[in-house]
Every structure is written in structure tokens, then in C-alpha cells.
Amino acid sequence: MWQEGRRRKTWQSKTSADWNKRxxxxxKRHKDSVFVKEFLKRLPLSPAMTVLDMGCGPGTLTIPLSRKVREVTAVDFSSGMLAILAERAAKDGLDNITTRQGAWEDNWHTLGVGQYDLIIASRSLAVDDLKGALHKLRRAARGWVFIGDRVGSGPFDPAMFAAIGRPFDPGPYYIYTINILYQMGIYARLDFIDLPASRSYKTQEEAISSWSWMFNDLTAAENDKLNHHLSERLARNKKGYWYLRDEHCPSWAIISWREKT
Ligand SMILES: C[S@@+](CC[C@H](N)C(=O)[O-])C[C@H]1O[C@@H](n2cnc3c(N)ncnc32)[C@H](O)[C@@H]1O
Incomplete structure (x- = not known):
């Protein structure tokens, strides 16, 4: 059912090259966000811990985590993301982060992924073989695993799909992850992070480019429709910043369980 749902979804899966571009x-958008604070708050951290951050991106969570634990191994298939992470770590003088360029689909043993006290996979579990990915997490875990998973449309704003005349099907999300874990004999915990409306922009152009990440294949006509839609929704606050009326605020499911050692 997960795989059928993935085939029906109307947003395009992103390759490592797409993520490099983004x-x-x-x-920039996710540094020091409410999501980061809320995710970190839920983790059972201790200074002696080793952590794996799978699908680490630019280090949104790796960087703050590395200040609280012994070491973090950060894995992502996007070299662009890993380059930003390395730059940030060097700037902050953090020397307990190891990066590995690799994918969920790779052989983790060959990648050099070992076993960790804590594993996080935040907003990165966009895979066709969900069961295979969960098996990999389980094999690498000798303690807690925390997954940040999509709820409903997730970060995608259905109104923007409607505005450009495309149907929107978000594809399968967290409830499948919970159920596949259940099939594996794991009664995972479930929590949610509900993000508040928070974004403001110095210019209309900045706002438009911040939302157009959702589509990577717009025709010129669709692009015009999206710009028109966004400019109609943009308003100015008292400080003169632009914000989007009815900003779409995603919720994230936080799924966690403890592997027995
Ligand atoms: C939405 S970002 C999340 C980054 C970070 N974990 C966070 O929560 O801010 C998704 C990340 O997952 C990575 N990713 C997506 N599919 C992947 C795959 N199949 N294997 C490895 N990394 C993947 C992308 O390159 C991207 O950096």
C-alpha cells in the first residue's frame, strides 16, 4: 500500500541533484527553526552518546546535537547539503561530526555506518522501500530511534497546487510507518510537532522564491499562475515585512522506539 501510494503522489521525488540545488x-529557511527546538527537546540526550543523523541535510539538527553528545555521524546523499554542514561545523569549531555521502538505498555497511546509541531520521524518509529503510535503522540502533515523518500534505501547500491547476495527492505518510513498525513487532510512540505561522520576508521576490521549492518542473504558464497566486496572498505586517496570508503550517509526526540491546 505504501508503494502504491508513492506511485499516486502528485509531487515529484527529489534526486540528490535536486537537493543539491536546494x-x-x-x-537558510530551517536554521534555528521552531521545528529544531521542538525535535531536540524530545530526544533523550547524554554527553557520552554516539548519534547517527540519517538524511542530515545541511546539519539542521546535527550541528546543535553535536554540542550535546560525544559524536555525530551525519549521512546524506546530497553533496551540496554535506558541504554546507561541513562549512558550518568548521565555522563553529565542532570536531565531533563525521559525514558520509550515502543513501537510504545504499549498503550501510559499505558506507561505514555502524551502531549508535541514538538514531534520528528527520524529514528524510522519502523512500520507496520503507520496510527496508526501517530494517536498516533497526540494525544500526542500540538504543532510541526518532523519526520525523510527514503528516498529510506535510510542507506542501495544497492551495498552491490548486492555483497552478495541478491535482494534489500527498502520497502515504506517517501512519504507514507506524503500521509497518507494528508489523515488525514494535509499538512505537507517537507525538506531533505543530509548526506555527512564522515566516516573513524582506521582499516579495524573497517570499516567492521561498515557496516555489515545492515544484521543480514548472512550465512558464504555471510559473506565472504561481506568482500571481502568491502575490495575491502576500501582505505586509506592521514592521514592513511581507508574510503569506493563510500560511500553510505543517505538522510533523515524531515516531520513536527503543531497540533492545
Ligand atoms: C527535508 S531535508 C531534511 C534535513 C534534516 N534532516 C532536517 O530535518 O532539517 C531531507 C534530506 O534528506 C536527504 N535525502 C532525501 N532522500 C534521501 C535518500 N534516499 N538517501 C539519503 N538522503 C536522502 C536530502 O538530501 C535532504 O538533505
Whole structure:
């Protein structure tokens, strides 16, 4: 059912090259976000811990985590994301982060992924073989695993799909992960992070480019429709910043369980 749902979804899966292109924008949008604070708050951290951050992106969580634990291994298939992470770590003088360029689909043993006290996989579990990915997490875990998973449309704003005349099907999300874990004999815990409306922009152009990440294959006509839709929704606050009326605020499911050692 997960795989059928993935085939029906109307947003395009991103390749490592797509994520490379998005790395700088993503890094800027998500640094020090409410999501980061809320995710970190839920983790059972201790200074002696080793951590694996699978699908680490530009280090949104790796960087703050590395200040609280012994070492973090950060894995991502996007070289652009890993380059930003390495730059941030060097700037902050953090020397307990090891990066590995690799994918969920790779052989983790060959990648040099070992076993860790804590594993996180935040907003990165966009895979066709979900069961295989969960098996890999389980084999690498000798303690807690925390997954940040999509709820409903997730970060995608259905109104923007409607505006450009495309149907929207978000594909399968967290409830499948919970159920596949259940089939594996794991009664995972479930929590949610509900993000507040928070974004504001110096210019209309900045706002438009911050939302157009959702589509990587727009025709010129669709692009015009999206720009028109966004400009109608943009308003100015008292400080003169632009914000989007009815901003789409995603919730994230936080799924966790403890592997027995
Ligand atoms: C939405 S970002 C999340 C980054 C970070 N974990 C966070 O929560 O801010 C998704 C990340 O997963 C990575 N990713 C997506 N599919 C992947 C795959 N199949 N194997 C490895 N990394 C993948 C992307 O390159 C990207 O950096």
C-alpha cells in the first residue's frame, strides 16, 4: 500500500541533484527553526552518546546535537547539503561530526555506518522501500530511534497546487510507518510537532522564491499562475515585512522506539 501510494503522489521525488540545488535555500529557511527546538527537546540526550543523523541535510539538527553528545555521524546523499554542514561545523569549531555521502538505498555497511546509541531520521524518509529503510535503522540502533515523518500534505501547500491547476495527492505518510513498525513487532510512540505561522520576508521576490521549492518542473504558464497566486496572498505586517496570508503550517509526526540491546 505504501508503494502504491508513492506511485499516486502528485509531487515529484527529489534526486540528490535536486537537493543539491536546494541546499542553500533549505539551510537558510530551517536554521534555528521552531521545528529544531521542538525535535531536540524530545530526544533523550547524554554527553557520552554516539548519534547517527540519517538524511542530515545541511546539519539542521546535527550541528546543535553535536554540542550535546560525544559524536555525530551525519549521512546524506546530497553533496551540496554535506558541504554546507561541513562549512558550518568548521565555522563553529565542532570536531565531533563525521559525514558520509550515502543513501537510504545504499549498503550501510559499505558506507561505514555502524551502531549508535541514538538514531534520528528527520524529514528524510522519502523512500520507496520503507520496510527496508526501517530494517536498516533497526540494525544500526542500540538504543532510541526518532523519526520525523510527514503528516498529510506535510510542507506542501495544497492551495498552491490548486492555483497552478495541478491535482494534489500527498502520497502515504506517517501512519504507514507506524503500521509497518507494528508489523515488525514494535509499538512505537507517537507525538506531533505543530509548526506555527512564522515566516516573513524582506521582499516579495524573497517570499516567492521561498515557496516555489515545492515544484521543480514548472512550465512558464504555471510559473506565472504561481506568482500571481502568491502575490495575491502576500501582505505586509506592521514592521514592513511581507508574510503569506493563510500560511500553510505543517505538522510533523515524531515516531520513536527503543531497540533492545
Ligand atoms: C527535508 S531535508 C531534511 C534535513 C534534516 N534532516 C532536517 O530535518 O532539517 C531531507 C534530506 O534528506 C536527504 N535525502 C532525501 N532522500 C534521501 C535518500 N534516499 N538517501 C539519503 N538522503 C536522502 C536530502 O538530501 C535532504 O538533505
Amino acid at each position: 541546499s542553500a535555500g533549505f539551510a
